[in-house]
Structure formats: C-alpha cells, structure tokens
Ligand SMILES: O=P(O)(O)O[C@H]1O[C@H](CO)[C@@H](O)[C@H]1O
C-alpha cells in the first residue's frame with residue numbers, strides 16, 4: 074500500500090495503461106482484460122489488473138493535470154515496480170490536418186507547467202517518449218492498419234485558457250495537440266529510468282470548434298487502446 078494506492082505488492086502489472094478518467098479505466102478493464110480485479114478505490118481513482126492475451130496488464134486513472142499524474146506515476150514506479158507507463162488520453166487538436174478521433178503518439182511534450190523549471194533551476198528539460206515503446210506502438214498500428222500521427226504535443230496546466238488565441242503560437246511551431254499530463258509523466262519516467270508513452274485520441278479541435286461528447290470520451294476511443302494493449 075502506498076499513500077494513494079491500496080494495492081498490495083505484486084497486485085499491479087509491470088505495464089500499466091493510464092487514462093485520466095477513472096471510469097475509462099473501468100471500461101478498459103471490463104472491455105479488454107481477461108479476469109480484471111480492482112486493486113484501487115482510494116479517492117475513486119479506480120485501478121484494475123487482469124491479463125490480455127495471457128499477459129498481465131493493469132489500468133488505472135490518473136486524474137487531470139501534471140501534479141495528479143506525477144503522484145500516481147511516482148508511486149506506481151517506486152512502490153509497485155511498474156516499468157511501462159502508457160497514457161491513453163484525450164487531446165484537443167492544434168492543427169487543421171489533425172481531425173477529431175485521430176490518434177497521436179506524443180514524441181515529446183512542450184509545456185507551460187512549472188514543474189521542470191522548479192526541478193532544473195530555470196533551465197529547460199525536454200520530456201520525451203520511450204523510443205522502445207514508441208517504436209513498438211508504430212509497428213502495432215501498422216500491423217492493425219490503424220492510422221497514427223506523431224510529433225510534439227503541448228501539456229497545459231490550463232483547460233480554460235484566459236487567452237484562447239494563445240494556442241496559435243504552438244500551432245505555428247508544429248505542435249499537434251494539447252492535453253494536461255504527458256510532460257509530467259515523461260519526466261517522472263526519465264527520473265526513474267523506466268518507459269513511458271502517451272497515446273492520445275483527438276476529442277475536440279481548437280481550430281474548428283468541433284467536440285466529442287463526455288460519453289464518447291469515456292468509452293469509444295478503441296483504436297488507441299488496441300495499440301496500447303499490445304505494448305505489455
Ligand atoms: O482524457 P484525459 O486522459 O483525462 O486527458 C485530457 O482530458 C482532461 C481534460 O478534459 C485532461 O486530463 C486532459 O489531459
């Protein structure tokens with residue numbers, strides 16, 4: 074048991090899928106895992122372990138934002154020996170050619186979060202994906218005939234920005250989409266020398282104003298889960 078997770082040692086697999094939404098974690102476990110068992114209910118942050126094609130795998134919600142995912146990533150790695158942390162999240166598109174329901178692999182995460190400024194005394198740290206997981210995800214998507222896009226994404230501390238137009242600067246520099254956790258996840262994984270990858274599905278577009286419903290965000294983003302499951 075750690076501060077925020079009530080699982081016993083050995084109850085969490087080496088590979089954990091990490092959606093922000095705990096109900097997406099429940100849906101993933103019930104839809105894709107064989108014999109899922111719930112290992113965490115603390116703070117309603119549901120976590121499950123089961124198997125997929127006979128291999129152990131876990132899924133757990135992270136909550137929203139860098140501080141929340143950083144707490145869970147830290148405890149999963151240091152208390153439970155987790156080696157592969159795969160975020161399966163939703164994101165808002167920053168580019169005309171990145172459409173609703175497109176899947177984006179985050180190669181790196183730019184951010185306005187203060188965590189790394191704090192950590193590195195004002196210098197920049199570039200949080201990047203695990204090459205091994207990234208390569209495996211690209212190969213899996215190819216095999217399954219699932220289209221993906223990959224590149225730099227933006228991890229924001231704000232969902233509701235004061236200046237809506239501010240996204241255009243990032244868009245101009247080729248950043249593909251925005252979400253709220255990846256820079257934190259990649260940094261904690263780097264610190265502990267384990268693997269992390271964020272696989273994102275576009276839920277809305279800042280360019281066109283289109284958006285999916287909350288129900289869709291909870292349960293219908295199957296393509297990214299099908300890729301993530303093969304990374305165990
Ligand atoms: O769908 P999830 O994984 O929660 O990800 C995105 O959705 C939340 C905002 O609605 C933030 O957590 C953002 O990163």
Ligand SMILES: O=c1cc[nH]c(=O)[nH]1
Pocket residue numbers: 163164165166232251252253276277
């Ligand atoms: O963080 C997020 C997630 C989805 N869409 C956004 O605009 N922001």
